[in-house]
Amino acid sequence: MSVTQLNSLQPAPGSKRPRRRVGRGIGSGLGKTAGRGHKGQKSRSGGFxxxxxxxxxxxxxxRLPKRGFTSMSRHLRAEVRLSEIQALPVDEIDVQALKQAGVVGHGVRFVxxxxxxxxxxKVTLKGVSATAGARAAIEAAGGSLVE
Structure with a gap:
């Protein structure tokens, strides 16, 4: 086993190719028009x-009509199911607890x-809103919502 010295490092064979020298005669394969073809805007200098x-x-x-936009507020909001809350190991649930559990994304601000x-x-929800049906189910289980 030979140890490679820093002064003998070199790139792998075939990984470095010589740069293409355009417009340097017939023998290069890119002489005369230098790979730009004949005439037209793209053949001329500054022609882009x-x-x-x-x-x-x-x-x-x-030409196309302006139509609609993407609201960023939809990225700030998230919905959570009662079944997802049931699966969480903590009893006091807020937005931060939901983020740590991976239930909602890190950019979410409203749940x-x-x-x-x-x-x-029984769970206590802090800083989390709920639909009327979800609120009734949480309170029926002995939980509460703190806004």
């Missing part, structure tokens, strides 16, 4: 245009409990 430019024609992104599934133990 901005992204989406269609030669003066009204570009596609301006609402919906009536889906069963809740058979």
């Amino acid at each position: 245009h901005k992204v989406g430019f269609e030669g003066g024609q009204m570009p596609l992104y301006r 609402k409990v919906i009536k889906s599934g069963e809740l058979s133990r």
Whole structure:
């Protein structure tokens, strides 16, 4: 087993290729037009245009109608089922506890409990809202909601 010295390190064979020298004669394979073809805007120096430019024609992104938007508030809100609360090991549940348990994402700021599934133990919800049905189910199990 030979130990490689720092002064003898070199790239793996075939990993480095020589750079392409365009416009340097017939023998290079990229002489004369230098791989740019004949005539036209792209063949000339400085002959590139901005992204989406269609030669003066009204570009596609301006021809299409403006329609709708994505509300960022939907990323801040999350819904939690009663069955997910039932599975949590803690009795005092707030947004932070739900984040740590992985029930809601880390960007979530507002959580609402919906009536889906069963809740058979006493839990206290702090800073979490609930639908009317979910509130009734939590209170029926002996729990409470603190806004």
